[in-house]
Amino acid sequence: MPRSFLVKTHPSHRVPNYRQLETQREASGACSACGELVGSPCPPSTPGDPVQPWNSTSAITCTSLPLLSHQEEALGAPGPDPQEINGVGPRAGRAPSAPLRDSLNHLNLPSLLVLPTRWPPILGQDGDGAPEERLRAEGTSQAPGGFKCIHCHKPYHTLAGLARHQQLRCHLPAGRAFTCRYCDKEYASLGALKMHIRTHTLPCICKVCGKAFSRPWLLQGHIRTHTGEKPYTCTHCSRAFADRSNLRAHLQTHAGTKKYQCKLCSKAFSRMSLLARHEEATCCPGP
DNA sequence: CTGGGGAGGGGGCCC
DNA sequence: AGGGCCCCCTCCCCA
Numbered sequence: 001m002p003r004s005f006l007v008k009t010h011p012s013h014r015v016p017n018y019r020q021l022e023t024q025r026e027a028s029g030a031c032s033a034c035g036e037l038v039g040s041p042c043p044p045s046t047p048g049d050p051v052q053p054w055n056s057t058s059a060i061t062c063t064s065l066p067l068l069s070h071q072e073e074a075l076g077a078p079g080p081d082p083q084e085i086n087g088v089g090p091r092a093g094r095a096p097s098a099p100l101r102d103s104l105n106h107l108n109l110p111s112l113l114v115l116p117t118r119w120p121p122i123l124g125q126d127g128d129g130a131p132e133e134r135l136r137a138e139g140t141s142q143a144p145g146g147f148k149c150i151h152c153h154k155p156y157h158t159l160a161g162l163a164r165h166q167q168l169r170c171h172l173p174a175g176r177a178f179t180c181r182y183c184d185k186e187y188a189s190l191g192a193l194k195m196h197i198r199t200h201t202l203p204c205i206c207k208v209c210g211k212a213f214s215r216p217w218l219l220q221g222h223i224r225t226h227t228g229e230k231p232y233t234c235t236h237c238s239r240a241f242a243d244r245s246n247l248r249a250h251l252q253t254h255a256g257t258k259k260y261q262c263k264l265c266s267k268a269f270s271r272m273s274l275l276a277r278h279e280e281a282t283c284c285p286g287p
Numbered sequence: 288c289t290g291g292g293g294a295g296g297g298g299g300c301c302c
Numbered sequence: 303a304g305g306g307c308c309c310c311c312t313c314c315c316c317a
Contacts, residue, residue, distance in 0.1 A: 195297085195298090196297085199296070199297075213295080213296095214295095214296075214297085215296090215297090215305090215306090216305080216306075217305095217306065217307065217308095218294095218295065218296075221294080221295080222294075222295080225293080225294075239292095241292080241293085242293080242294090243292095243293075243294070243295090244308080244309085245294095245295095245308090245309075245310075245311085246291095246292065246293065246294080248309085248310090249291080249292080250291080250292075252291095253290080253291070269289085269290090270290080270291085271290085271291085271311095272310095272311075272312090273311080273312060273313075274289070274290070274291090276312090277288090277289085278288080278289080281288075
């Protein structure tokens, strides 16, 4: 499975050269825990000393967020057991499911961008101060009759409501961001980061060839390459395409308009990529 | 070198 | 709130 993102170290507006990256990927190691090629190996699962990500304070990254194994994430982790929320029941003491961890871990993300030092975080225990002080340190404050986000001061009746707000709605103060460990990309909200993480975890897998994709509709389009289905037909030449974007590009050939013009030689191209290639290769070649 | 098709990524909007 | 969809974009490959 191509995991070329693993060697992507700097954000760029351009997609990396996957073929080139593939050769670099082959030189990297595989996760000792699951065997999958990953940017940084899964925490070692040494018997007797289980080092778990949620037991240590670490910067919030996309490798610390999806705490499940890559396989479990790809297959779709089950929802949280209601009993695990209080740290009791059959799952007590075990790693929480990803959605629950994301929600609860985020309580202290905006202020510190760290995960709690132990799981489950039980308010008012462990000598970490009064619950209210703790909440404040975690990016929340207890308002009369409820909880309040210390960033936008929006009141919530329940801690869960506040958690959901901070997870997906409340953006971080200027200068704060959720950073993806895989590629150093930064996002203003955890929701955006979680969506980005899908481009790394690639949870949508083709049953025919095993190729993985970040989104279901990408997989849907890929499946058409197996079935040969081409639902998008050109009204000019009746040529069919499997992808709407490619039909759109094809329509440009009928339009006859070349709206992308080289600033140096004034040569026009129908597609921006053609202009870019022209500028890089011939007109104004780089060093 | 250019034109064009195939395939895929990512952000944003809508339901 | 989350998934589906759309749009725009890019890269790769081949003629």
